[in-house]
Amino acid sequence: MFIDTYRIIQTGIKKNKIPxxxxxxxxxxDSVIREGRQRKQKIMVVGHHPVYSIGPFNRNxxxxxxxGRIKASNPDFPSYRAMISEINKILKRYxxxxxxxxxxxxxxxxxxxxxxxxxxxxxxxxxxxLSSKNISKYDEGLSRDAFILxxxxxxxxxxxxxxxxxxxxxxxxGTQQCSLPE
Numbered sequence: 818m819f820i821d822t823y824r825i826i827q828t829g830i831k832k833n834k835i836p837x838x839x840x841x842x843x844x845x846x847d848s849v850i851r852e853g854r855q856r857k858q859k860i861m862v863v864g865h866h867p868v869y870s871i872g873p874f875n876r877n878x879x880x881x882x883x884x885g886r887i888k889a890s891n892p893d894f895p896s897y898r899a900m901i902s903e904i905n906k907i908l909k910r911y912x913x914x915x916x917x918x919x920x921x922x923x924x925x926x927x928x929x930x931x932x933x934x935x936x937x938x939x940x941x942x943x944x945x946x947l948s949s950k951n952i953s954k955y956d957e958g959l960s961r962d963a964f965i966l967x968x969x970x971x972x973x974x975x976x977x978x979x980x981x982x983x984x985x986x987x988x989x990x991g992t993q994q995c996s997l998p999e
Contacts, residue, residue, distance in 0.1 A: 818849060822864035822918075826896045835899055847907045854911055859977040861915040862908070867892075868901045869935040871955050871965060872921055908933050915975060924971050924988060926997050928962040934984070934999075938973045940966070964997055 828839050846862070853860045870892075891897065908914050912932035919939035927935040947955075947967045956965060964986065971988035984997040 818846075818860070818862050820846065820862060820864045822866040822900065825900045826866065826894070828896070835903070839903075843903050843907065846904075847910070850907065850911055850914065859915075859982065860911065861917055861975065862904075863917040864904075865918060866897065866900070866920050867918040867925075867935070867937050867939075868904045868908075868916060869927060869929070869933075870921055870925055870937055871959075871963075872923055872925070905933075917973070917975075924964075924966040924969070924973070924986060926964040926973070926984065926986065928998060936973050936975070936984070938971070940970050941972050962998060 825839060825842065828836050850860055850862070892901065904916070908916060909931050913934075915934045915936065917936040917938065919937065919941070921937050921939045923937060924940050925935070925937040927933075929935070952967050955967075959965065966986075966988050969988050970990040971986065972991065974985045974987065976983040976985070982999055984999065985994055986997055987994045
């Protein structure tokens with residue numbers, strides 16, 4: 818299921834609360850996921866913006882931005898924070914669900930204690946160059962259910978086959994691969 822995270826964030830930009838049409842979106846998202854779960858379907862929600870990630874973000878919201886869209890793409894922006902909160906509330910109701918996104922120029926995979934799998938495959942076209950110091954800072958304390966690659970292009974494939982699911986990471990610009998823990 819694909820969702821338009823830009824629209825969700827933009828809808829909340831000039832409001833101090835979650836707009837009514839956004840509330841109805843979240844209710845519909847929950848309803849569609851619940852229906853799929855009742856039918857025993859594998860479910861993956863995909864949006865441009867991550868709702869769970871690790872990494873460097875520009876935290877300076879006072880800096881002038883040419884476009885509101887750029888400012889709103891910062892996870893500290895109020896409407897982005899609200900979207901993260903609302904989507905994660907829904908995802909936590911459905912253990913085993915996947916949420917895929919891009920936006921960050923890194924490859925990240927998380928299998929959280931809530932049994933939600935977050936995939937960030939934003940390094941397909943760009944690679945954000947991080948120093949070794951920054952990489953070690955972000956990689957400190959990662960659990961064994963998290964996997965992050967910086968400064969390399971790649972993508973993920975998720976194979977659903979009956980009750981079995983296999984998540985494969987293709988990295989070093991797609992030349993190498995590894996299966997990730999489910």
